[in-house]
Amino acid sequence: MISAPDVVAFTKEEELEDDLYREPPLPEEYSVPLFPFAGHGANPWAKVAGSKFTRDFILISEFSEQVGPQPLLTIPDDAKVSGTFDLNYFSLRIMSVDYQASFVGHPPGSAYPKLNFVEDSKVVLGDSKEGAFAYVHHLTLYDLEARGFVRPFCMAYISADEHKIMQQFQELSAEFSKASECLKTGNRKAFANELEKKLKDLDYTRTVLHNETEAQKKANDKGYYTTQAIEKANELASVEKSIIEHQDLLRQIRSYPYRKLKESEFHPYEPECALDRADAGCDQDLAPSDPAEPGETHLYTHIPSYTPKLIKAKSAKCFDKKLKTLEELCDVYFFTQTLDQLHHIERTFRGDVCYLLTEQISRALLKQQSVTNFLFEDVSFLDEKPPEKQYRGCQGLGQDAMDGKCLEESLTPKVVVSLGSYKSSVECVPIKMEQEMEDSEEPKMSESVTSEPQENLDYLDADIKGSISSGESIEVLGTEKSGSGLTKSESQASLPVMPSPQAGRSKVGSRRTVSEDSIEVLSTCPSESLIPEDFKASYPSAINEEPYADNDDERGLRFAPRLSPGIADEQDDVSKQESLVQVDAACCIGKESPNFLEPLPELGQKPCEEDGVVRIPPQPYRAAEQGLRGGFPAHDSVPGGLLPYELDSRYLSGSREVSKSSLDECSDSTSYISSAASTCSDRTPSPAHPACQAGERHRKRAGQNALRFIRQYPFAHPAIYSLLSGRTLVVLGEDEAMVKKLVTALSIFVPNCGVYAKPVKHWVTSPLHLVDFQKWKLIGLQRTVSPAGVNVLHALSRYSRYLSILDADSKTLRCPLYKGTVVARLADHRTQIKRGSTYYMHVQSILTQLCSKAFLFTFCHHLHLPISEREPEESVVNRRMNFLKLQLGLANEDVKIVQYLAELLKLHYIQEPGRGGSPLLRFDYVPSFLYKI
């Protein structure tokens, strides 16, 4: 609902300004920055011209042990998308920072090969030369035939817009985690199957060998062994060893802590339900259960009958055999599910970041407006929770329930949060040198959450080491752990403002490293950072997750990040270490704080120039805070909401020269322009939310039709007034398609009566009855010449006082007079808006204004009730009308619109949750007039 036209008004035309500045300024989160070079004919989306691909895409790559890094597939699977962009080269880049080449063979102290359940790593990479920036999600799949049984893969979201990656990091991370989880689930299943087959093969081989040996023994009565026999015996021994090894592997894969997935409502066949790993971990700690879950056996026991083969003693050379494809690795079902998820990601993040952010903000804001949002919004789509919300909610719960020690800690922040304070925008380029901190600076760093960013950069320069394999331009912009412990205030804090993005970015040679190194450089995935030191030492290169269940210490640490002073030192260390990591996490998240009642200082620090131009683009907004008070504390140490790169000169010195019409164009078709002029986003407008894509299309069409309607019909205003004031509008016509089109067009003006579907009936052929007007506020009605048709008309004539009738055939309208001003703004037939979706947004913004007026009107106590007991009713009525006319500035019939909306708000509010409010029909005895074209 926060739409472009609303914002556009800020920028242009001298005479417009005066009007605008008389009104109170918009909350800052609604505004978008002016584009400084607009006057020079450039457009704001032309900034990154260097990239060679036309739109964002997802790339899956593998570090093949045979050929090295190679791209596997892109989504969308279209050659045009990647264009001249060198996928091979980029694959090399992104795979070469993979930290988790993890483990090879037998870990020290272990007789058998050990599987490692490695967390995915999530990093942001930039290749400025290519103009490409990527969110890279590394994951490891198991393959019995692969070296060390692992196959490193990565999924990358590649965009030309660095801000987009950074600002959507959380969302990307959450979405890709789901995809990864899906892949890995399938992979574990496939791997287990493979192991079972292999075991059967081995078993069979052993039997055969054994028989042969026995036969040889019998045949051989010489008393000594032939070399042949010795060979056979060796072979048998090696097979036996292999069996034991494989059995061990099978046990390991089966003992993968499945319960955590299950407990967090994870369903193996529904990748959408796969939750964030941290989430799962949290659940696990809530209820540690025995390792032998029936569920996991269920998953693996289903094995088709298999005829064992004899295994040759010497297996083929590894370069001779063909490695399994990703599809084979993961089971076709899971593979397609993953692809679906990736397509879903691609659609979700399509389009300009500005659009995505605005959409997120407006969704979050709308969700808070629980009193009014049902009126003109599709509430069902608001109900859908973004992933991070679930995840945080879970955390909050987990914390409360789990650790008594935490309770007193979390109480304090609770109060802070309930102040309604929101996070201000915090953004930085977080590159953490964990190693360094571990060594010497631990105490300092635990406080230095707010320390100078430059310092950190220094660490960075000082600490870059490791084998640099491809020397140039990979920039490690930021990384994240997926946030296991954002439970204390430091975790929400972040580094203060970076002086400039250039300083923040540091060239880091990409390198092939063992995991420990890269963890520190690239920052981390959550569990690793949380593993106690001693545990780490025993498995230096990878982390086995198995000990989760029996390591109480670790659990405690994970969820008691802020420990009281009495806690042992080493725990303290770990928690500090953890807090550092959490800083990383928070750094990547822009926080927004729309605090209407009491603007926090950081809001004030946003760079607003005297002319009121706001230069900060909308920031990702986290909706969860308010609803989950107490679940996690507020951050109190965030100094300011500045985004370093947003202070970039690009946004400064905004010239305001764009002509009115071109403004309209801009607002009209942001995505169009952006795709035409740059690579930064997509040709298609970005769908705000995948769930409402259909809705999006519908809106677009409805907006287009509505636009046509207001241009074609000079009496559009009274018709729209009828809808807004709750008078049922009947669209009468012979042609069903035409009537339905009109109904669709007009439906965007119909306020909802409750959380149910819109009170719109597209097509009715039977005579209308009073009950219909209660239920529907917009009806398409068939006109026929038959006798039945006469009945239909008689009914219309009888109930004409409740109806406005739009005759689509003769182009007439019979309805009450409208002399207000609101509808004129809503439906100006000379509007410059050309696109349906833009017009839809325009309508939404004006309707939102109306909603807010209705809200004010409804909830002002003294407007409805006498101040003192002696006050006569008339003075209350007078006050009410004065408020409507003077304070809200409503003219004539506009009053009725607001009154009707207020009535709906009241009904909605006082309605008992369980029972649907009785539908009532309100009407006025007002004369109708006949309008003709």
Added chain:
Amino acid sequence: MLRWLIGGGREPQGLAEKSSVQTVGEEQTQNPYTELLVLKGHQDIVRFLVQIDDCRFASAGDDGIVCLWNAQTGEKLFELHGHTHKITAIAPFSSSDAFEEKRHLIITASADRTVIVWDCTSGRQVQKVSCFHSTVKCLTVLQRLDVWLSGGSDLCVWNRKLDLLCKTSHLTDAGISALVELPKNCVAAAVGKELIIFRLTDSNNESEGWNVLEVKRLVDHQDNILSLVSVNDLTFVTGSHVGELIVWDALDWTKQASECNFWDSSVHPDVQPEIKLSQSPNETSVQHLTSDEEYVFAAVGKGIYVYNLQMKCVIACQRTAHDSSVLHIEKLPNRQLISCSEDGSVRIWELREKQQLPAEPVPTGFFNMWGFGRANKQANQAAKKMQENTPMYFLELVGDLIGHSSAVQMFLYFGELGLATCSADHLIILWKDGERESSLRSLTLFQKLAQNGDLQLKL
């Protein structure tokens, strides 16, 4: 309006004739009913509405179901099933002081020849009587004597516990169509053309025994008595199918005054008799009567007539108040009158005093009635044949309620709470004052806010 919809030209003939009915237009400033609730619950014609207490009422009709409603919220409280046929009579029966708390009962009679007593608080059937030989057509509660009467082919007297105290012999096959309580333990029963006065007397042997005696038969009506209403302790009024209205003395049962065919054109010298003959009896039948101390209001055919008891004459009338028969009328405290009709509309009238105009032409009843006359507005609001020195009255249409798609059988005026109407379209509509409802909702809203603690500033 309709002409516009149909597209002009081919206008159906029947529509033009309606022009004789006064219309009020779309702007009805005095009509307070700007909000309505449709109450669904019945599956057939709803014929009866009775008020139980300040905010509850019961509805009953041809589907045999009795529904209890909250008049404020429109909430259906109970649906009472027990009768297998249509309901023919319903009467509220609130308990006397003998009981600690006031108990609200309703009695319903049905064509299945049963009478059931219901408890309105629990929604349960209290008792059922099924010893009738014919359908009970009317029920009257004599609160003072704590008994109730049922009238069918005979008259039975019952006490609260549903003991049959006494009954008359078989009166007529047609049965008693109306009952009204008169002073001195008497009741008047309309049986066909006759009006029979019964008296209840203490029986000597039993403490709670009553005897019922026929006291008098009045045979002044030419046709079936359709309506019977008690005006005050001294007077009651009857109306018949052919349009006779007789005012009776309630004590000695003598005829005080009668107005025969006073709505008829025959009173006017210039009326042609052949026209009169063509008039169907329905056009003149006295469907319903209501009264206050001063006036009797009669629903006669399509018209409404106001009869002044003192002057013993009609002081105002609206000959075609509706498009078809008026089924029910009621006087409101504020000089307003509500009528409902088979045409599905409910109209609100106000009795107004007209400024005496010198030499006002008295419109002819004939033209007025048939609507052939000039469309004279004065004629429509006809104030009729007043003596020179008395003030002229007329009925002004102040509003109409359109909602039902079929005949409105009855309505119940709830004062501030609004108006409930029931109709042959199976619906009950609750008409409410929108302004009042809106402010009530505001009140509820702020109460709920306070309750939820949302009024305090959250810190």
